[in-house]
Amino acid sequence: MRIFRLLAIITLSFCACACSHFKSGSSQDATQVSGLGDPDGFADENSSNRLKAPYNQVYHFGFNKYDVNQDDIASINVQASYLIAHTSAKVRLEGNADERGSREYNIALGWKRAKAVAAILKQQGVSDSQIATVSYGKEKPIAAGHDESAYSQNRRVDLVYEAK
Amino acid sequence: MIRLFKILTVSSLFYFSNAFAVLEIEITQGADNAMPIAILPFDSQVTGVIRNDLKNSGKFRLVETADPEAWRSQKVEGVVTGQIKELGGGQLQVTFKLLDVYSKNKLEKEFTVKTEQLRKLAHHISDMIYQQLTGDRGIFSTKIAYILVSERHGRHAKYKFQVADSDGYNPHTLLVSNFPLMSPAWSPDGRKIAYVSFEGNRAAIYVQDIATGSRRVISKFPGINGAPAWSPDGRKIALVLTQTGYPKIYILDVATSRLERITDDWYADTEPSWSPDGKSLIFTSDRGGIGSPQIYRIDIESKQVERITYSGSYNARAAYTSNGKAIVMLHKDGNMFSIAEQDLQSGRITVLTQFGLNESPSVAPNGKMIVYATNHNGRGMLAEVSIDGRVKLLLPAGDGAVQEPAWSPFIN
Numbered sequence: 001m002r003i004f005r006l007l008a009i010i011t012l013s014f015c016a017c018a019c020s021h022f023k024s025g026s027s028q029d030a031t032q033v034s035g036l037g038d039p040d041g042f043a044d045e046n047s048s049n050r051l052k053a054p055y056n057q058v059y060h061f062g063f064n065k066y067d068v069n070q071d072d073i074a075s076i077n078v079q080a081s082y083l084i085a086h087t088s089a090k091v092r093l094e095g096n097a098d099e100r101g102s103r104e105y106n107i108a109l110g111w112k113r114a115k116a117v118a119a120i121l122k123q124q125g126v127s128d129s130q131i132a133t134v135s136y137g138k139e140k141p142i143a144a145g146h147d148e149s150a151y152s153q154n155r156r157v158d159l160v161y162e163a164k
Numbered sequence: 165m166i167r168l169f170k171i172l173t174v175s176s177l178f179y180f181s182n183a184f185a186v187l188e189i190e191i192t193q194g195a196d197n198a199m200p201i202a203i204l205p206f207d208s209q210v211t212g213v214i215r216n217d218l219k220n221s222g223k224f225r226l227v228e229t230a231d232p233e234a235w236r237s238q239k240v241e242g243v244v245t246g247q248i249k250e251l252g253g254g255q256l257q258v259t260f261k262l263l264d265v266y267s268k269n270k271l272e273k274e275f276t277v278k279t280e281q282l283r284k285l286a287h288h289i290s291d292m293i294y295q296q297l298t299g300d301r302g303i304f305s306t307k308i309a310y311i312l313v314s315e316r317h318g319r320h321a322k323y324k325f326q327v328a329d330s331d332g333y334n335p336h337t338l339l340v341s342n343f344p345l346m347s348p349a350w351s352p353d354g355r356k357i358a359y360v361s362f363e364g365n366r367a368a369i370y371v372q373d374i375a376t377g378s379r380r381v382i383s384k385f386p387g388i389n390g391a392p393a394w395s396p397d398g399r400k401i402a403l404v405l406t407q408t409g410y411p412k413i414y415i416l417d418v419a420t421s422r423l424e425r426i427t428d429d430w431y432a433d434t435e436p437s438w439s440p441d442g443k444s445l446i447f448t449s450d451r452g453g454i455g456s457p458q459i460y461r462i463d464i465e466s467k468q469v470e471r472i473t474y475s476g477s478y479n480a481r482a483a484y485t486s487n488g489k490a491i492v493m494l495h496k497d498g499n500m501f502s503i504a505e506q507d508l509q510s511g512r513i514t515v516l517t518q519f520g521l522n523e524s525p526s527v528a529p530n531g532k533m534i535v536y537a538t539n540h541n542g543r544g545m546l547a548e549v550s551i552d553g554r555v556k557l558l559l560p561a562g563d564g565a566v567q568e569p570a571w572s573p574f575i576n
Contacts, residue, residue: 064455092365101501102480102494102523103346103568104391104404105448105457108411108432111388115409133387134365139344140319146521146542158319160365 049075053082054089057159059117060152063098066112068120076117079159080124086164087127093117094158095135098151106137117157132162197554198225199241199297206246210258213286214244214293216331217304221294221533222555241265242297246289254278260289262296271296283333303528306330307572308535309348309357310546314564324564325359327374330528330571332559338372339379348568349392349401354575358382358392358401369403371418382416391435395442402426402436402445413447415464426462427469433460435481440488446472448480459493473506475513481524485551486531492551494523503536503549516553526571527551535569 049057051074059072068076083089095110114133121131143150201224205211218224227238235243246260255276262271271292277285284305291302312324323345328335339345343362350357351371358371367389372379383389387406394401401416405423413426413436427433431451438445444464448457452471459473459482473479478496485492485505495504495515503517503525521539528534531551538547540558544565548557559566 094365099521101457101478101496102435102448104434105432105480107346107388107390108404108434108450111406111411112432132366134362134367135388136344136362137346139346139362142318144316146539 051075051078053079054086054161054164055079056161059113059157059159061113061155061157063151063155065155066109066116068116073120076120076159077124080121080126083121083126083130084124087130088163089161090130090132090163091121092132092134092160092162094140094160095133095137096140096154096156096158097138098154099138099141099146100151101138103137103139107135108137110135110137113155113157117159199223200225200227200238201242201244201293201297202227202229202235202240203244204230204246206260207248207258207282209282210246210248210286210289211244213283213331214290217287217290217302218293220331220557221302221304222550222557223294223298235265242293244293251276256282258282258285262293264296269296283329287329287331300532301530301574303330303530303533303571303574306529306575307354308332308526308546308569309350309572310569311345311348311567312561312564313544313567316565322564327357327572338374338377346568347391348570349394350570350572351394352396352398352573354573357570358394360390360392369401371401382418382421393436393438393445395438396440397442402438404434404436413445413462426464426467428467432457437483440484440486446482446484446491448482459491472508473513474511475506479504483525483527485527486529492525492527492534494525503534505551514553516549516551517547517556522547524568526569528571529574533571535571537567537569 057075057079059068083091093114095114097106097109114135118131118133122128141154143153201218203211203215203226215226219226227235227240242265243263244260246258249257251257256279257274257276259274275285287304290304294302307327308330309327312326313321315322323341323343324337325339325345325348326335326337341361341363346360348357348359355375356371356373358369360367360369366384368384369382369389369392370379371382382401383403385405385407388404388411390404392401392403399418401418403414403416404411405414410430411432411434412428413433415424415426426445429451431449433447433449435448436445444461446459446461449460450457452458456477457480458471459479460469460471462469476495476497480494482491482493490505490507492503492505495502495513497515501521501523502515503522504513504515506513523537525534525536533548533550535546535548537544544567545561546559546566546569
């Protein structure tokens with residue numbers, strides 16, 4: 001009968017866990033209270049990156065490619081100049097991949113893309129402390145489809161201002 | 165040959181007040197060599213669960229008759245009977261008997277349980293029947309952890325980290341987040357789960373106690389904190405960090421927080437998984453060619469690396485089967501991502517799934533079934549396949565996309 005006492009404990013604790021979970025809506029529990037949406041939106045929603053700073057940017061990558069498109073260099077440099085002039089400004093580079101393949105391997109692929117953009121910012125003279133890098137792999141697709149047009153939109157780096 | 169079965173929706177399941185099927189099992193392919201057994205109804209709730217368990221294992225075919233003559237003609241190998249008695253005070257006495265027709269062995273047990281424990285008892289009885297008749301330990305009392313993604317709008321979605329019984333009942337939410345959750349990994353004692361959370365737009369690895377719900381951060385370095393995997397003794401966690409600028413495998417000592425880097429170079433290494441003896445890790449790496457990840461093994465002490473997979477342009481997310489003689493992994497097969505098994509001695513690969521985009525295989529603790537995530541008609545759901553490829557199940561979710569299943573160890 002020992003097993004059933006144990007099972008009962010597990011059941012009870014599951015319940016206790018669920019209850020305490022919903023009680024604690026404290027600000028420390030960031031996962032519960034965080035908001036949606038970026039106030040500035042993203043450049044891809046307006047089809048192309050603005051050559052203005054500070055604006056959130058989207059840089060796309062080719063299939064199996066981890067180097068930045070030549071077309072995006074000018075836009076990255078504009079953000080770099082702003083960051084150099086505003087040392088309290090901070091950006092987050094979010095690396096992303098398309099849906100094919102395993103989740104954690106896609107985290108590694110998104111990471112390579114975010115690092116490629118970070119390298120250009122640093123080359124321009126932006127301080128390390130102004131850049132945070134995160135890879136979402138295939139966890140945050142923009143396009144929901146399962147075809148190349150969706151895939152090419154999802155292979156990207158989002159440059160997001162955390163402070164301006 | 166594919167036999168299609170429709171799921172039996174057992175109305176008596178309403179009896180279990182908190183039983184709610186998020187995942188409904190549908191057998192898409194049954195085993196041709198299923199063993200005929202007869203289960204004589206003694207309590208609709210208990211026998212309903214036992215019938216579903218045994219049928220969904222793919223190992224059994226239910227013979228619907230109480231006539232001993234028909235059992236003989238249909239070569240029935242096991243007959244289950246039982247009794248249930250109210251003792252008052254919400255207590256029930258459940259007796260069950262299994263007659264193994266061939267060996268003439270009898271298994272007879274008596275239990276006293278509360279009404280709300282009946283479903284768990286039924287799974288426990290299924291485990292005993294399965295073990296008696298097949299010789300393998302049953303997995304009906306185990307659990308599956310997974311991530312449920314709903315309300316996706318562009319970049320944003322709601323992520324729930326849930327644990328349910330292995331038949332999809334009794335889902336419990338351990339965490340709700342507006343940020344992605346990934347890579348749940350059970351501790352070997354089944355009491356804790358490590359996972360990756362991106363709350364605050366930073367990756368971190370947490371360990372959460374399943375009973376209390378309390379959790380702590382075990383890794384939150386700049387960059388990637390990913391792919392946690394517990395050592396077989398539960399003392400260490402292998403994980404992926406980018407401290408050198410490249411995704412590398414590390415081992416964290418859980419008690420001392422001491423960190424050791426295991427792989428070293430400029431390639432992407434990820435998805436570590438421990439050998440059953442805890443002496444080596446297998447992992448995914450693109451060191452053989454960019455865009456073509458393969459599985460490698462590293463000896464933790466000598467750091468010697470050896471390539472394991474050679475067949476196909478993409479092999480990833482590998483884990484050992486419970487006896488350590490084979491690995492199960494994600495294998496690209498033409499344009500399809502399949503779940504495949506590779507025998508380690510012969511190197512022979514067996515593709516276990518036929519269609520679509522599949523990923524995240526996780527092996528049941530008895531080594532007989534694999535749960536994985538699949539994209540079925542554009543929806544993310546869980547599916548299961550037996551290690552011999554003969555039995556296939558689909559577990560459709562009620563709401564949202566289910567991904568990254570992780571099968572628990574035996575819990576007792």
